[in-house]
Amino acid sequence: MYTIQSDVKEHDEARQGEALMLENEGAKNNGRKLYIESYGCAMNFSDSEIVASIMTDMGFQTTTDYKEADVVFINTCSIRENAEQRVRNRLREFGSAKSRNPGMVVGVLGCMAERLKAKFLEEEKLVDVVVGPDAYRDLPNLIDKVDDGAKAVNVLLSREETYADINPVRLNSNGITAFISIMRGCDNMCSFCVVPFTRGRERSRDAHSIVNEARELFNQGYREVTLLGQNVDSYKWASQDELEKVNFAGLLEMVALVSPDLRVRFSTSHPKDITDEVLYTMAKYENICKYIHLPVQSGNSRILELMNRTYDREWYMERVNSIRRIIPECAISTDVITGFCTETEEEHQDTLSMMDFVKYDFAYMFMYSERPGTLAAKRFTDDIPEEVKKRRLNEVVAKQQQYSHERLLQQVGKVQKVLIEGFSKKSELDYAGRSDQNATVVFPADNNYKPGQYVNVKIERCTTATLIGTICE
Numbered sequence: 001m002y003t004i005q006s007d008v009k010e011h012d013e014a015r016q017g018e019a020l021m022l023e024n025e026g027a028k029n030n031g032r033k034l035y036i037e038s039y040g041c042a043m044n045f046s047d048s049e050i051v052a053s054i055m056t057d058m059g060f061q062t063t064t065d066y067k068e069a070d071v072v073f074i075n076t077c078s079i080r081e082n083a084e085q086r087v088r089n090r091l092r093e094f095g096s097a098k099s100r101n102p103g104m105v106v107g108v109l110g111c112m113a114e115r116l117k118a119k120f121l122e123e124e125k126l127v128d129v130v131v132g133p134d135a136y137r138d139l140p141n142l143i144d145k146v147d148d149g150a151k152a153v154n155v156l157l158s159r160e161e162t163y164a165d166i167n168p169v170r171l172n173s174n175g176i177t178a179f180i181s182i183m184r185g186c187d188n189m190c191s192f193c194v195v196p197f198t199r200g201r202e203r204s205r206d207a208h209s210i211v212n213e214a215r216e217l218f219n220q221g222y223r224e225v226t227l228l229g230q231n232v233d234s235y236k237w238a239s240q241d242e243l244e245k246v247n248f249a250g251l252l253e254m255v256a257l258v259s260p261d262l263r264v265r266f267s268t269s270h271p272k273d274i275t276d277e278v279l280y281t282m283a284k285y286e287n288i289c290k291y292i293h294l295p296v297q298s299g300n301s302r303i304l305e306l307m308n309r310t311y312d313r314e315w316y317m318e319r320v321n322s323i324r325r326i327i328p329e330c331a332i333s334t335d336v337i338t339g340f341c342t343e344t345e346e347e348h349q350d351t352l353s354m355m356d357f358v359k360y361d362f363a364y365m366f367m368y369s370e371r372p373g374t375l376a377a378k379r380f381t382d383d384i385p386e387e388v389k390k391r392r393l394n395e396v397v398a399k400q401q402q403y404s405h406e407r408l409l410q411q412v413g414k415v416q417k418v419l420i421e422g423f424s425k426k427s428e429l430d431y432a433g434r435s436d437q438n439a440t441v442v443f444p445a446d447n448n449y450k451p452g453q454y455v456n457v458k459i460e461r462c463t464t465a466t467l468i469g470t471i472c473e
């Protein structure tokens with residue numbers, strides 16, 4: 001069971017007035033328990049920490065056991081059909097807990113809430129409250145309504161909301177690594193993607209609030225932050241008087257300067273927007289991790305055009321060449337979709353040959369799943385049979401396994417700087433952490449070092465997904 005960091009608020013003097021105002025609200029809910037479960041991308045996990053913050057200000061305590069909770073929230077993902085199916089199955093399980101405890105409030109948050117809106121209440125009778133990603137500040141009011149016996153929905157999207165002033169309550173935290181949301185929404189219209197509909201327009205968070213959050217985390221003992229956005233390279237913030245303008249390269253530098261002992265990661269980069277300026281900034285600071293997640297989706301220019309990714313194969317290869325030139329040691333990972341509308345066998349081969357070109361360190365690979373309301377659903381037919389999508393996916397996965405292993409093997413015999421995150425999942429005798437390039441490294445625990453410290457590890461061997469070594473001087 002994780003503990004809530006009750007000292008979080010004490011660090012934030014500016015919020016003490018607000019805390020007083022909320023005292024009455026808090027008293028009403030004191031002792032009520034909140035359970036939150038998150039699906040989907042890191043952004044959703046980060047949002048759950050904002051929700052937990054709003055709910056603890058209301059007097060709730062978090063629990064890791066939904067069966068003892070007064071309020072059960074499920075923060076949902078709509079990215080593929082099976083992501084939504086997983087949520088519906090989980091709701092069934094909450095349903096049986098609710099039948100034993102009729103007072104239990106069930107809330108659906110996040111992208112599926114936004115996509116289905118009030119329809120959710122008709123489709124899933126056990127749901128009491130539906131809250132979209134930009135409406136979490138309205139939770140006190142929505143919970144009130146539900147307590148009065150009504151059902152409640154708020155799925156308004158916002159052009160401004162960034163929750164910049166909310167101090168997230170870190171959930172399931174190892175106390176060493178944390179996510180920081182730097183922007184919300186997405187203004188790209190990739191034809192397969194539901195995110196612009198569920199998350200609304202792109203907006204960037206105040207750069208200083210981001211740096212302050214990073215500094216506060218560092219002071220609490222955290223040693224790694226991951227800056228989150230659907231397309232971090234289009235981060236753009238200006239002060240009200242427009243005198244101060246910060247782009248993503250500038251923001252990276254500001255966060256890197258918090259401390260040389262704070263590692264900085266980020267996700268996701270869009271191939272059309274990642275600039276050499278970002279790459280040079282990465283090269284300049286030792287603490288900006290040399291790892292870029294650069295989703296390719298397809299290696300074929302015609303498919304990329306149908307996907308509305310706004311780059312082609314050559315552009316992507318040029319970006320990879322720039323990464324290799326400016327940051328030779330940089331690890332690169334990707335996302336791939338197989339069997340997008342009208343994809344031919346030759347076009348699929350282009351994806352495989354792109355993988356041969358880049359030799360990705362890691363990849364997330366998916367079969368195309370048509371999402372209602374997207375451009376692709378309106379314009380094209382989802383015409384590649386399931387078994388063809390699956391076979392192409394298997395080919396992509398097999399190739400990636402080969403390259404992932406190859407990339408790890410290249411590290412054997414070398415020394416890696418590792419941030420210790422805790423004990424390995426398999427054994428309390430081993431520590432686990434990650435290398436600069438984001439590879440998991442496991443090595444015998446040593447009492448002289450504890451989680452949160454950096455150690456040099458000599459890599460001795462590897463499995464298909466993990467580097468194994470021992471601490472060296």
Ligand code: SAH
Pocket residue numbers: 079080192193194195229230231268269270295297335336337366367368369370371
């Ligand atoms: N903003 C990120 C992607 C977020 S979604 C980017 O632009 O790269 C994460 C990944 O899910 C996508 O990169 C894509 O590979 C996959 N994905 C999105 N929609 C999908 C769909 N309809 N079917 C299959 N995979 C999809």
Ligand code: SF4
Pocket residue numbers: 186187188189190193194195196230231270
């Ligand atoms: Fe979706 Fe494209 Fe935006 Fe990524 S950049 S979230 S894939 S629309």
Ligand code: F3S
Pocket residue numbers: 039040041042043044076077078079110111194195198199
């Ligand atoms: Fe899923 Fe929404 Fe993230 S659809 S991938 S949770 S932005």
